Amino acid sequence: MNLVYFLVKKYFFSIFKNKTLRLPAIISLVSVFISVFSLIIVMFVMKGFEVKVQNKILSTFPHILIEGNKNLDSNELPNVEKIFKQYGTYGAIVFGKNLEIIELKAISDKIQLDNKSKKLPQIAISDLLQMKNNLQIGDRVSIYVPDFSSWRKIKEVRVEIGKVIKAQGNFPIIFFDFDSSFRLLGEPKIFTQIELKNPHKSEETISKIYQINPELKDRAIDWKLMNANLFNIMKLERFSLAIFLSFLILISATTIYSNTLSMISLRKNDISTLMILGASKNSIMKIFTITNFLIAFIGYLLGLLFSLIVMFLLINSNLIESFSIDLSFYGIKGFPIVFSKFYLLIITGFVFMITFLASYLPAKFYLSKKAEYLIKDYLK
Amino acid sequence: MIRFKNLRKKYQKNVELIYKDYVINPEDFIAITGPSGSGKSTLLDLISNLSSPTSGTIEIFGKEMSFYDENEKERTNLRKFIGIMSPNCQLLSNLTIKENILLPCIINKLDLNSNKLYDISSSLNIENILDHLPEQLSTGQRQRALLCRSIILTPQILIVDEPTANLDEINTKELVKYFEYLNDKLKTTIIVATHDKYVFDSAKKVYNLR
Numbered sequence: 001m002n003l004v005y006f007l008v009k010k011y012f013f014s015i016f017k018n019k020t021l022r023l024p025a026i027i028s029l030v031s032v033f034i035s036v037f038s039l040i041i042v043m044f045v046m047k048g049f050e051v052k053v054q055n056k057i058l059s060t061f062p063h064i065l066i067e068g069n070k071n072l073d074s075n076e077l078p079n080v081e082k083i084f085k086q087y088g089t090y091g092a093i094v095f096g097k098n099l100e101i102i103e104l105k106a107i108s109d110k111i112q113l114d115n116k117s118k119k120l121p122q123i124a125i126s127d128l129l130q131m132k133n134n135l136q137i138g139d140r141v142s143i144y145v146p147d148f149s150s151w152r153k154i155k156e157v158r159v160e161i162g163k164v165i166k167a168q169g170n171f172p173i174i175f176f177d178f179d180s181s182f183r184l185l186g187e188p189k190i191f192t193q194i195e196l197k198n199p200h201k202s203e204e205t206i207s208k209i210y211q212i213n214p215e216l217k218d219r220a221i222d223w224k225l226m227n228a229n230l231f232n233i234m235k236l237e238r239f240s241l242a243i244f245l246s247f248l249i250l251i252s253a254t255t256i257y258s259n260t261l262s263m264i265s266l267r268k269n270d271i272s273t274l275m276i277l278g279a280s281k282n283s284i285m286k287i288f289t290i291t292n293f294l295i296a297f298i299g300y301l302l303g304l305l306f307s308l309i310v311m312f313l314l315i316n317s318n319l320i321e322s323f324s325i326d327l328s329f330y331g332i333k334g335f336p337i338v339f340s341k342f343y344l345l346i347i348t349g350f351v352f353m354i355t356f357l358a359s360y361l362p363a364k365f366y367l368s369k370k371a372e373y374l375i376k377d378y379l380k
Numbered sequence: 381m382i383r384f385k386n387l388r389k390k391y392q393k394n395v396e397l398i399y400k401d402y403v404i405n406p407e408d409f410i411a412i413t414g415p416s417g418s419g420k421s422t423l424l425d426l427i428s429n430l431s432s433p434t435s436g437t438i439e440i441f442g443k444e445m446s447f448y449d450e451n452e453k454e455r456t457n458l459r460k461f462i463g464i465m466s467p468n469c470q471l472l473s474n475l476t477i478k479e480n481i482l483l484p485c486i487i488n489k490l491d492l493n494s495n496k497l498y499d500i501s502s503s504l505n506i507e508n509i510l511d512h513l514p515e516q517l518s519t520g521q522r523q524r525a526l527l528c529r530s531i532i533l534t535p536q537i538l539i540v541d542e543p544t545a546n547l548d549e550i551n552t553k554e555l556v557k558y559f560e561y562l563n564d565k566l567k568t569t570i571i572v573a574t575h576d577k578y579v580f581d582s583a584k585k586v587y588n589l590r
Contacts, residue, residue, distance in 0.1 A: 003486050010475060272468050273471075273483075274483075275430075276464050276466070278487050372425075
């Protein structure tokens with residue numbers, strides 16, 4: 001039988017029978033449990049938020065946007081799903097006394113409108129614009145667009161609603177046929193949009209574009225750069241919360257440290273006996289370290305188990321909806337919580353490292369004293 | 381077997397114990413006597429390598445004590461050959477008497493024949509209390525359990541510090557009888573520090589401290 005295993009088992013169960021050690025051990029266990037639980041839930045929610053916002057961005061923003069009307073060959077570039085052109089500006093639409101600012105878009109290959117058989121140019125409107133103003137297909141409206149070629153700097157364009165399109169975002173949009181947009185809206189500012197198979201590898205595609213078309217250098221921007229500020233803020237927020245919650249782990253570690261000290265103090269007699277009987281300092285140190293680390297380990301396991309249960313309930317029940325928490329502001333659906341192996345590994349590593357040190361250091365300091373002192377110490 | 385020369389041990393600030401040179405041979409039964417504070421327990425600690433002398437040398441099994449001090453493995457090994465029964469080496473309160481007795485075997489990773497445990501415990505009359513915890517035992521039973529643990533590995537030397545303190549006459553006689561049995565039959569060298577006249581009379585040699 002192994003001495004360390006034998007005495008760790010004996011000492012661990014005796015902690016909960018000993019009046020002096022029981023309460024501090026329970027406090028340590030509960031504090032590690034709460035710290036791990038909060039850290040896991042908060043970090044998984046932050047991860048979920050990041051993933052949902054990222055998905056939202058990927059479905060709304062172009063993956064790569066290049067200023068200018070450059071014809072790129074998708075076969076020459078890696079990771080490209082589709083390349084199309086986009087025209088974009090802002091204008092206004094008037095309903096009675098109300099004026100609504102709108103986004104005007106024309107995307108090649110995406111919006112097909114039948115302009116040949118109609119008297120007025122056809123447009124498509126976003127479902128948001130339709131809902132807000134109760135517009136119907138066939139309605140004729142006037143839109144006002146910038147026109148820097150005339151002294152009025154503005155011009156009116158009469159159009160007919162030909163389609164309603166479900167569009168992302170919280171801003172009303174009017175879509176034009178790409179070719180007719182040149183005629184109707186004046187000299188356009190055109191961007192080339194690239195849709196990627198894997199948007200996370202956008203740098204690879206951009207560098208190839210620059211390699212083939214050196215004149216486009218610094219004119220391409222990907223979705224990450226477009227939203228860099230948002231991602232940085234989210235990263236900062238996540239980092240601040242992680243630092244703050246790590247203090248909980250540090251506080252738990254101080255209770256583990258104090259437990260180990262109390263246990264050593266109560267077991268000086270045992271240390272003396274074990275040393276006289278021939279146990280090495282190293283094995284005695286292992287006994288005290290492992291016994292106290294086990295308390296933290298059980299707290300960790302409980303924290304992990306409860307956080308996974310809570311995560312399951314949040315994903316599979318309408319708990320958050322029943323609290324009427326409105327997440328529509330962020331434009332995301334469902335409660336943002338995602339299991340992250342990476343965060344779990346970081347949290348586990350951090351908790352284990354801190355609680356192990358809290359269990360190990362008092363034992364190490366005490367047992368680094370001379371054997372003579374350790375054998376006589378309990379008599380003092 | 382054990383030889384000490386010019387042995388001195390300083391403790392507190394100005395107190396120094398000076399021991400006369402002595403040789404302990406195999407199968408000796410030596411009583412170390414002297415008044416309180418004369419350094420009996422200190423001498424036992426020095427011989428057991430639980431304490432280091434201020435000056436002088438102690439030789440045990442043909443090697444100087446410094447050899448064991450410099451090597452943790454050798455020091456741990458030495459414990460197998462020396463059984464110690466002293467106030468510094470008590471029963472562990474969380475362990476049953478059986479587990480306490482088997483502790484030296486666990487520490488030295490040795491398997492013990494259960495017959496040996498039964499033989500030793502029954503010869504010390506503690507075979508019925510092996511599953512008890514130390515707190516459930518009388519002082520006499522506890523002393524016998526400690527003796528049982530100190531001889532479980534059949535040590536060549538048994539070092540005992542005040543074994544009969546707090547024991548009544550019957551328990552004292554039983555314990556001393558067992559020391560005699562160990563010395564005569566098992567050829568164990570016994571070094572015992574004592575105030576007790578009964579123990580003193582049973583010893584073959586006396587090392588007197590003034």
